[in-house]
Amino acid sequence: MKKNLGPSLCLYPMPVTIVGANVGGRPNYLPIAHVGILNFSTPQYISVGIQSKHYTVQGIKENGTFSVNIPSEDDVVETDYAGLVSGRKEDKSHLFEAFYGELGTAPMVVSSPVNMECRLYQTLDLSTHQIFIGEIVASYCDESVMTDGNIDLEKVRPMLFDMYRKEYWKLGRPFAKCWDIGKKLKR
Numbered sequence: 501m502k503k504n505l506g507p508s509l510c511l512y513p514m515p516v517t518i519v520g521a522n523v524g525g526r527p528n529y530l531p532i533a534h535v536g537i538l539n540f541s542t543p544q545y546i547s548v549g550i551q552s553k554h555y556t557v558q559g560i561k562e563n564g565t566f567s568v569n570i571p572s573e574d575d576v577v578e579t580d581y582a583g584l585v586s587g588r589k590e591d592k593s594h595l596f597e598a599f600y601g602e603l604g605t606a607p608m609v610v611s612s613p614v615n616m617e618c619r620l621y622q623t624l625d626l627s628t629h630q631i632f633i634g635e636i637v638a639s640y641c642d643e644s645v646m647t648d649g650n651i652d653l654e655k656v657r658p659m660l661f662d663m664y665r666k667e668y669w670k671l672g673r674p675f676a677k678c679w680d681i682g683k684k685l686k687r
């Protein structure tokens with residue numbers, strides 16, 4: 501038997517990201533799990549859904565830039581803390597060491613092994629939420645989490661967000677090859 505849950509959001513788990521933006525010239529960070537890949541071509545677009553009341557929104561609108569960082573499990577405490585307090589009430593700029601890339605105003609997190617630097621492309625105003633679509637202008641990756649020139653998720657150790665249980669999960673093990681295992685059904 502299937503139970504109808506109503507119009508319930510059931511897309512979890514989602515990767516935990518840290519979105520960074522300068523607000524009044526100072527870096528601010530918040531964890532964001534509602535992220536989306538919009539295409540897989542050039543230019544490459546990514547979306548982040550952020551509640552309009554969040555302090556970071558001010559910074560993204562101010563500079564037209566933001567970053568999307570992939571923290572590793574090692575930064576779970578700092579990442580969670582950034583989601584517990586608002587930059588409006590407390591300076592979160594010292595929570596992470598920042599570096600800047602081509603755009604100059606999108607603070608990226610040094611301790612996050614993977615970073616995407618984004619220029620704001622479009623904003624969808626959903627009233628309670630702002631959907632920011634960013635064009636990725638550059639991506640950065642610690643060489644220590646790469647294997648054969650590719651990002652190696654086993655080395656990145658990203659966190660997964662479970663809204664149902666309000667918990668962080670670790671990544672499991674790969675168990676099948678994409679665009680390959682299905683070939684078993686080919687006649």
Ligand SMILES: Cc1cc2nc3c(=O)[nH]c(=O)nc-3n(C[C@H](O)[C@H](O)[C@H](O)COP(=O)(O)O)c2cc1C
Pocket residue numbers: 516528529530531532533534535549550551553554555556557579580582583584585586587588661
């Ligand atoms: C794991 C995690 C994921 C979150 N995902 C989102 C999200 O996708 N969108 C959102 O608006 N808030 C999300 N939040 C809440 C914000 O990160 C939180 O309210 C933050 O403190 C706002 O910071 P700011 O006011 O400095 O921008 C999340 C929090 C946590 C802990």
